[in-house]
Amino acid sequence: MPRAVVNCPNCKRPVQAEIQQLFDLNQDPAAKQKLLSGAFNLIQCPQCGFRGSAAMPIVYHDPDKELLLTFVPHELSLPPNEQERIIGGLINQIMPHLPQEKRKAYLLQPQQTLTMQGLIERVLEADGITKEMLQAQQQRLSLIQRLLMASTPDVQKEIIHQEDRLIDEQFFALLERLVQVSAASGDEQSAQKLVDLQKMVMDESTIGRELSQQVQEVEAALASLKEAGQSLTREKLLEIVINAPNEDRLRALVSFARAGMDYQFFQLLSERIDRARGDGRARLIKLRDNLLQFTQEYDEDIAQRVDQARQKLEQVLSESDIEQGLVKYSPVIDGIFLSVLNAALEQAEAQKDHSRLEKLRKIVEIIEKASAPPEEVRLLEKMLSAENETEQRKILEENAEKITPEFLNSVINLVYQLQEGNNQELGNRVSAIYKMMLRFSMEKSLKETQ
Numbered sequence: 001m002p003r004a005v006v007n008c009p010n011c012k013r014p015v016q017a018e019i020q021q022l023f024d025l026n027q028d029p030a031a032k033q034k035l036l037s038g039a040f041n042l043i044q045c046p047q048c049g050f051r052g053s054a055a056m057p058i059v060y061h062d063p064d065k066e067l068l069l070t071f072v073p074h075e076l077s078l079p080p081n082e083q084e085r086i087i088g089g090l091i092n093q094i095m096p097h098l099p100q101e102k103r104k105a106y107l108l109q110p111q112q113t114l115t116m117q118g119l120i121e122r123v124l125e126a127d128g129i130t131k132e133m134l135q136a137q138q139q140r141l142s143l144i145q146r147l148l149m150a151s152t153p154d155v156q157k158e159i160i161h162q163e164d165r166l167i168d169e170q171f172f173a174l175l176e177r178l179v180q181v182s183a184a185s186g187d188e189q190s191a192q193k194l195v196d197l198q199k200m201v202m203d204e205s206t207i208g209r210e211l212s213q214q215v216q217e218v219e220a221a222l223a224s225l226k227e228a229g230q231s232l233t234r235e236k237l238l239e240i241v242i243n244a245p246n247e248d249r250l251r252a253l254v255s256f257a258r259a260g261m262d263y264q265f266f267q268l269l270s271e272r273i274d275r276a277r278g279d280g281r282a283r284l285i286k287l288r289d290n291l292l293q294f295t296q297e298y299d300e301d302i303a304q305r306v307d308q309a310r311q312k313l314e315q316v317l318s319e320s321d322i323e324q325g326l327v328k329y330s331p332v333i334d335g336i337f338l339s340v341l342n343a344a345l346e347q348a349e350a351q352k353d354h355s356r357l358e359k360l361r362k363i364v365e366i367i368e369k370a371s372a373p374p375e376e377v378r379l380l381e382k383m384l385s386a387e388n389e390t391e392q393r394k395i396l397e398e399n400a401e402k403i404t405p406e407f408l409n410s411v412i413n414l415v416y417q418l419q420e421g422n423n424q425e426l427g428n429r430v431s432a433i434y435k436m437m438l439r440f441s442m443e444k445s446l447k448e449t450q
Helices: 031-037 080-092 116-126 131-149 153-162 169-184 188-204 206-231 234-242 247-260 263-275 278-317 322-329 335-351 354-371 375-385 389-398 405-420 424-449
Strands: 003-007 014-018 022-024 042-044 051-053 058-062 067-071 111-113
Touching: 014 042, 022 031, 031 058, 031 116, 058 080, 058 116, 067 116, 111 116, 116 131, 131 153, 131 169, 131 188, 153 188, 169 188, 169 206, 188 206, 206 234, 206 247, 234 247, 234 263, 234 278, 247 278, 263 278, 278 322, 278 335, 278 354, 322 354, 335 354, 375 389, 375 424, 389 424, 405 424
Parallel strands: 022 058, 067 111
Antiparallel strands: 003 014, 042 051, 058 067
16 A cells, blocks of 8 residues: 555644555455555554544445445545545546456446444345444444453343354354454454353353254264274164164264265165154154255255355456456365366366466466475475484574564464374474574574674
């Protein structure tokens, strides 16, 4: 963002700040996230200590949704002709970057919003997020603030019981996001408070207890399948399924072992039903009905996710800049997306579609690059695989510029994590490498000062 001189809202003295007034998704796919995060046009006055946002005219443009929004803060007291001049200049910056076919009538009719909150609500509304959903999210946030300000754990429990209806899966998602933000900003104290609150809400709320039960069933299902190991046959899987104590366990087993629940598996189950009598027969019939329902739901969910992954892939391929396309459409790079990507590669190779093949290979290259471990991690792995200290020393000399204080700090933090966990042996090895790196860094510093 360009730097500009603005007046501090508090003491009115000039302050330098990074200012962004145009949020154009066509030029910057991350512009929406910047806007919604609120982390823009922030200033810190060296004179009075004020920290906050600078009031500036804003233009938001999303060509895919044909959305052009403007906002001019009232506190600027700009006359109408000055507002039009500034907003018009920002809109004119959009035009040169738009293909001719995307220059439509909406660009001549920008929608003015009276508040910044109103602009954000319009952006979210275009994404299908209603005011009611925003109000519900605000209620959840207010509840979290009340719980954090509660004087004692008993008061927290009382609030949780009173507001049990507000506590849902979105509440836990918001709480988890707040934990991540606090941890990322280095505020360990707030992060720990939020983690402690998570545990309490999980124990005391209705949905929390349900989620805990589901997690336990997932873990139990996975453990039963792992216990069978490589010798898991359809017969063994059937026994595990029959002994499942509840529907949550059944759903978890379907998600882990759907491939084994094929025609032959259900044939085995039908044979067991034919041999059973009385209550045992009725239970097995109900079990089969539940399994058929759960496998159908699972298959429909996977089919929907595959279809969504295909659509995302085609959207990325339609962009002239593949890397920007990946950022713009933000596909989830999970197993399903990678499977769709591999299938598309095989199809393009079979059809000898060289243009499409080149783009697909570019996507693979970008994903591999993004998923590769940082250079520092690769250096540590190289040190661990070295046969002796002489070889390790040679590696250090070849990578001397990478042995920075920040790198050493990350290595010692890794040592603490490993030694506190269940990998004491690896922790000791990394600790020995850290000491060698530290000694090497000190020697290098001494040479530089001579």
